[in-house]
Amino acid sequence: MDGSRRSILKTVGAGLALSGLGATRVRAAQRPIGYAIVGLGSYATRQIMPNFAGCDHARLVALVSGTPEKLQRYGEQYNIPATHHYSYADYDRIRNNPDIDVVYVVLPNSMHAEYSIRAAQAGKHVMCEKPMAISVAECQAMIGASRKAGKLLMIGYRSRFEPYNRLAIDLARRGHVGPTRIITSEHGFPIKPNQWRLDRPLSGGGSLMDIGIYSLNATRYLSGEEPVSVSAIEATDRSDRRFRTVEDRISFLLRFPSGIEATCVSSYSSAHNAYRVVGTQGWIDMEPATPYEGHAMRIRKDGVVSPRVLPAPSKNQFAGQLDHLAECIMNGTTPIVPGEEGLADLRVIEAIYRSAAEGRTIAMTA
Amino acid sequence: MDGSRRSILKTVGAGLALSGLGATRVRAAQRPIGYAIVGLGSYATRQIMPNFAGCDHARLVALVSGTPEKLQRYGEQYNIPATHHYSYADYDRIRNNPDIDVVYVVLPNSMHAEYSIRAAQAGKHVMCEKPMAISVAECQAMIGASRKAGKLLMIGYRSRFEPYNRLAIDLARRGHVGPTRIITSEHGFPIKPNQWRLDRPLSGGGSLMDIGIYSLNATRYLSGEEPVSVSAIEATDRSDRRFRTVEDRISFLLRFPSGIEATCVSSYSSAHNAYRVVGTQGWIDMEPATPYEGHAMRIRKDGVVSPRVLPAPSKNQFAGQLDHLAECIMNGTTPIVPGEEGLADLRVIEAIYRSAAEGRTIAMTA
Structure with a gap:
């Protein structure tokens, strides 16, 4: 069985397995959805990043951190080239990286809104950790920014x-x-x-x-x-x-x-x-x-x-969450935990x- | 071993067993404390009355009910003579019955205050079921009545x-x-x-x-x-x-x-x-x-x-509760769940x- 055939079967199987979430079968043979992780703290590095290995449709393609040593260490660990490393000063340049489909914001709570909105403005889908933000007003601004960009916004309710x-x-x-x-x-x-x-x-x-x-x-x-x-x-x-x-x-x-x-x-x-x-x-x-x-x-x-x-x-809850947004992007469907859920x-x-x-x-x- | 010797040992043993409640050793060979039960509903007849059999210092001596059939049935069952049966109209005559030390009020909540106060006025100690009464004001009146009578008031927090x-x-x-x-x-x-x-x-x-x-x-x-x-x-x-x-x-x-x-x-x-x-x-x-x-x-x-x-x-919780008030009466101590506890x-x-x-x-x- 060649690689693309295996990929097709895997994709179809995953679509069926997740039918309980309301996902329709994903388009076969599409490339996996690329995630940039913003904020390399313990939740990102210990819980999220290791679980891309269990995903069918999501892969880790870029890292954003204010600590060069973290970019180097996790870049090596996950085979992410320096071209896909960003500092916070660099952050808006993600716009120019077509490998990045989703920005996953795993920063301290008060930074969720700003980094989610800037991701939407850079033309990216957004996954944001809970709490979505620190106020209703921020949540509304995030929803508005993603809507304006025509991109999805999902909250990390694993x-x-x-x-x-x-x-x-x-x-x-x-x-x-x-x-x-x-x-x-x-x-x-x-x-x-x-x-x-x-x-x-x-x-x-x-x-x-x-x-x-x-x-x-x-x-x-x-x-x-x-x-x-x-x-x-x-x-x-x-x-x-x-x-x-x-x-x-x-x-x-x-x-x-x-x-x-x-x-x-x-x-x-x-x-x-x-x-x-x-x-x-x-x-x-x-x-x-x-x-x-x-x-x-x-x-x-x-x-x-x-x-x-x-x-x-x-598939564990972390991989399930990462794949769900990927499937929604592939299928043009809405996540079961969209920004409105975080706002509520x-x-x-x-x-x-x-x-x-x-x-x-x-x-x-x- | 004769009866009184056995009674003394039993009494001493119970005093020691209850030392955790702060009771001091009861006076040996005193007659058990006599209880009148007011209200022969299911809690009284199924939970309380059968448990006098497990008491060391409390015994059932009188019944108060508005239903003559209940007085007869439970009077026979517990060997309580007609002289110790009371209707609600008769209730205040408990004053004249020296066998009754305690009146245990097991009536509907709104009747607790009246029947407890009348018991105190009749010179009796009172055990009252929870809730002590239906208002703070009633609880205060009950505490006042027992205090004025120089009698104990305890709430049935089993x-x-x-x-x-x-x-x-x-x-x-x-x-x-x-x-x-x-x-x-x-x-x-x-x-x-x-x-x-x-x-x-x-x-x-x-x-x-x-x-x-x-x-x-x-x-x-x-x-x-x-x-x-x-x-x-x-x-x-x-x-x-x-x-x-x-x-x-x-x-x-x-x-x-x-x-x-x-x-x-x-x-x-x-x-x-x-x-x-x-x-x-x-x-x-x-x-x-x-x-x-x-x-x-x-x-x-x-x-x-x-x-x-x-x-x-x-000793189960029901017998423990009945004996506790009996011991407090015998020893001149205050119950661990006095009227003030019900008031709180x-x-x-x-x-x-x-x-x-x-x-x-x-x-x-x-």
Whole structure:
């Protein structure tokens, strides 16, 4: 079997495997979609970049970093020539590199908007890490820039490409344990000092922006609804040097149009990674719910609790996410987590902060 | 061994076994404390009355009911003569019955205050089921009446006499998994229609008064603190005939003085019975947390999750509760769950309802 024949089969197979995401079969034999990674921190270098090897349609073709040593080290590791290395001063020159189809922004939160917008202006599709940006206004500007450029914009909500979370969504929305009445969702970890996440000008906020957003996003994808009421209480010890400029813990309540209520935890001082969808007849429990690997699901129905074990997926969530945008580009379809999804989270995040600051429940308007 | 010798040893042994509750050794050979049960509903007849058999110091001596058939049936079953049967019209005559030391009020919530106060006025100690009453004002009146009578007042918080909950309190308060940062607590069940719990004039409220109070009470006993901020959101489908006069679900957030945050669920349309104390180094998880039997504890510390199994107690939580008040009477000590404990819950319950109704966070004043 020659290379192009193998490539065709691989492409077709992947299209079928992802049919659950609504992707149509991709055009065969097209070259893979080329990604530039912007920001070579630990998430980019340890989680994202190694997973291009598991992709069918995405490949890593360029690197953007302010640290020449990183460009050299990762350039060698991933066989990316110096012609495809960029500093931040060079960044807009990506426009002239036809190998780059997508710019994946993995910078500190407050830089997401600027670098995503400049990528769109350079004629590139954009993948942007969560949180999409640090304000609703920035999210709207990003969506506008990509739309104006006629390019796609997708947010890095990796759990949407992970089988247990996809199953939980399916089970919850079709009422496997009865109509959903309560969702509990907790995310947090004890954060170490001295990192950009604790520096408000870079992070835009504390635990909520970074890890609590998983609690929020899960309630939205598990319910399939947007909250109409938001209430929050913050607890931050400002004498803890980690929390001089950002919040530690912020708990929040959400009420959805169908009457679902969610209680959520966001914490930078305790470890949480779980959610539970509780219906009238039982619950769907995930713990851990959104890890890099090792998800565990239990279902209680009619009084009986059983674990639910899925076979290992052929493609992990990181590769699935990278391939999804590639397929959307190839097929002219919209990502399942477009900029509007990131914007929806930021709208609620702003309401959570406002609720905690003003001591009142915020009514969300459509 | 003759009867009195056996009785002495049994008494001494029980005193030692309960030393964890702060009880001192009871006076030996005193006659058991006599209880009158007021209200012969299912909780009284199925959970409380059968458990006098497991008590060392408490015995059932009188019954109060508006249903003559119940007086006859349970009188025969428990060998209680007609001289110790009372109707509600007769109730105040308990004053003249020296066999009755304690009146245990197991009536619908809105009747707790009146029947507790009349018991105190009749010169009796009072055990009252949770919720203590349906308002702070009623709780204060009950405390005043018992104090004026020079008699004890205790609230039926049975979990405080249950080994797993007592261990959880101990572990949480001494920081076994680090200082507590978050408590999550969920209680609820899908309620069946046509019962007094759904009739506001009798219940004083919906799920929060009945089952959500367990979520609240747990956060208070696990933290050992009183909340300073309270926020709540209610979700009730008023077209559901069960919820014409009382709330279905009401979720609430609490912040405590030390910075602990609690997220709590109260539901009449989904099943929940769990809490988790999350510290900086792990968590203490109870599910089910407050059942009649079958408690289960898991502890996560330094990344490792282990079940914690306790030996079966010599005395269950119901008998432990009945004996505790008996011992307090014998020893002249104060119950660990006096009227002030019920009042503290009602203060927060009123704030929860006010927060949900007014859409604002309620600041609790000392």
